[in-house]
Amino acid sequence: MELVLEAKDWIYKGEGAVNLVLSYTGTSPNLMGKVLRVQKVKRKESEYEKALSKHEYLVWKETGGGDVFLSASTKDIANHIYVQQVMCPLLGSQHIDAGVRVEVTREFLESIHNAVLFQRPCWRAENARVNTQSHSAILMSDHSIFPHGGVHEQQQQLCIAVEIKPKCGFLPISRFIREENAAKKRISRFKLHQILKFHQRKISQISEYDPLDMFSASKERVLKSVKDLFLTPQNNFRVFLNGSLVFGSLGGGAEDTDTRIAQAFEDTLKDVIQADEGMRTPNFLQLVAEAVSESGVMDRLLQVQKLDVFDVEGAIHAYYDVVSQPCVVCRDLGEAKLLNRYESLHSLRIDESLKIVRDFLISATAKDLSLMISFRASGKGNLASPYDVVFLESINQSFDYKASFIDLDMKPLERMAYYYKLDQEIVGCYSRMMETVNRPGKSSLVQLETTYCDQSAAIEDTSSA
Template identity: 55%
Template sequence: MEVVLEKKDAAEWVYRGEGAANLVLAYIGSSPAFIGKVMRIQKAAKRNVSERSSSPTALSMHERLVWKDLEDVVTSSNRELASQLYVKHVMTPLLGPKFVDSGMRVHASREFLETVEQNVNCQRPASRVDAAKVDTECDYVLLMSDHSLFPSGIQEGETCISVEIKPKCGFLPTSKYIDEGNAIKRRITRFRMHQALKLHDGEVSEYSEYDPLDLFSGSKDRIRKAIEDLFATPQNNFRVFLNGSLIFGGLGGGAASTNLVIRDKVETALKGVIQGSDGFRTVNFLQLVAETVHRSGVMDQLLEIQKLDNLDIDGAIHAYYDIISEPCMVCTGLGKDKASNRYSSLHSLSLDESLKIVKDFLIAATAKDCSLMISFRPTKDGSTGSPYNNVYLESTNQFYDYKVHFIDLDLKSLKKLEEYYELDKKIVRCYNEMVETKERLNKTTSTEACQTAD
């Protein structure tokens, strides 16, 4: 008998978090079918609710061209379904089925979706509520394993601690198509430059010291530094769960920088999971996370997929305009002579070559924006009886089973390439202005100091 979620079931699902496209709820009821599961509920941007019925499929005409080799993705009538099939057919083979769960669809009534939305709106960040509501026209949700737990859920006397990391882009682009004015992109990571814009716009209150190059470096010391920096300024990039409940980081938006009060709460929560005296349990936990990231090798897999973007947005945007058969707005802005010298080779490519560039860029964009979930449970020793990998934390003489999964592997919209390009320009411009301002201030301070000395 097929399961259909009804209004009465809504109370058993609680808010876990959300991204731009989906709400994530965790199950707290007693049904064996749902224990240890989370569900993703599709959101509908207000401006798109009335437009959805005008297209027979979820993908635009040009998107269907890009993904023409994936028939079930191309013919999907719903964006969430297309994204699920994209995860199944594209991201799972690339990252490995061991690390990816594409989920399964479960039918949901409109009343269930409406009730869930009413129940969780008070927990959602106001900015998220204003931006989008639950898509009550969608008649199903996506059910997935709760990767903050082990598959059996929480057994009596067992404890599970999990960390969710959003690594972001882990390499510096080298594309020859990067404009001279954007040369800083070859030296500073996108994440660190974006911090300047977010600080300027009030999206974050403090500049993060996290650098994705550290996390992807393969060096134990640099990986540990990356984890410590993420813990210091988690923003929307670092969360910790104990037995499936959030104990550190933000839910649907960014989190404040870690002060002594927050650190003390984490210290207390880690009792019974991480050994050590007060003040050292958090240190030991961050060491455990760093050791596991290094040991697992999953960052190498992720980086390889991110590097499918080998032309950067400065190159891929030209292939995009050729695919949609519109005049290239970038070349138009540069002027005929300059554009011809720099980008003529891109605009001379065949359609299939342009499609490959854009397809690889979109896959890389998924890999740059996904999250990594690592879950741990203490074990008595390092025996091989467990089906999970094992890690030893030397500082506490403890063994842990661990499992790793990638989540948030959504299909990116082709239309977003224009947004990516405009945001990229804005990020670079803001970062350059910040550097110039600092240099002027330093020069002024130095001059004043010299005058005072005289």
């Protein structure tokens, strides 16, 4: 796609681990309502874009992308193919805009890097910079703006959008999970990871959010999960008004919602939610929960997440066979009884090992993506609307809404070892904490965590019932 891009027309919108997102502020009709995803590169790595490794090609060649992956000269191009050929069929093309590739110059990328440097979270900027060696970027719809028919309509009608990172919505049941790690079968990965993050001082408060509520199909539990995200948004909940962030943070963790933040958000909603002071936020959260429940997107997302049948404790063994390396995990475990448990995995045909790894990586994408739901007020009972409609009886208001998935990046094959290591750190931290809690004379730090332990115990009791 041939377009002339000028750095002055793009502003920082946010970023993830792989890409930096820019929002268009110019006047070109072809670019209004669009965002540009620009590739980042870690500061310790070369900016030269490498293609897929031979082992990565083996993993992905049997997918819908087929030999197209072989022609991908860079991982960025391979990632675009991955979204188009793998994730779109699984999650539904109506919920994904894979975007189009546009050419970018080094001068454009350098200008962007300099312009947004001080708007980025410090830890993001220290870790990675714009890849100025890249030759292209992805132009796609800005899902924080409702897809209107024309520029004039876009400017006139208010749109509010929420971004949610649902995380993993099921408990693994793999027989390859070791007995000492059985907590993974009772407590959601997100809640276990919260403990590790709290210990590492990455978060100041453990979130009450549980993905099992979000994926439960129970309207009451879905609403609870949305409320929990609002109270402790971290990096998992953001709200945009006409494309501008009004709640949460860009690219990093947000503050816990105190009275000041809650009141500011309540004021922001005055032109969107027709309710009395103090009731706008509850109705907005209800609106989000209704859309999540009625859209059905969580059911489809859950099925893709459940492609991870073996858990990382099983998939890691298939990984070492795929990359033709001695299994480090088996070496470290060392016990004959445990080795026998994984012998069946190391006896699989290579095509079976490839499928285990491929399904695990696809699931990893589905566990780490974001769901964007954009809303605009509509007339009650507007049958002409081409969009889904949700009606809030409490305020007698109807909204068109559109649900979209974003952040669908291909997970690098070499990350498998990291995923296994992190998994063991997460469950190990939980186990150590529980041992300390049950020991007499626990420390003041543990007392701070006791509330969460009680919550975890309640979850375990509920799961066992």
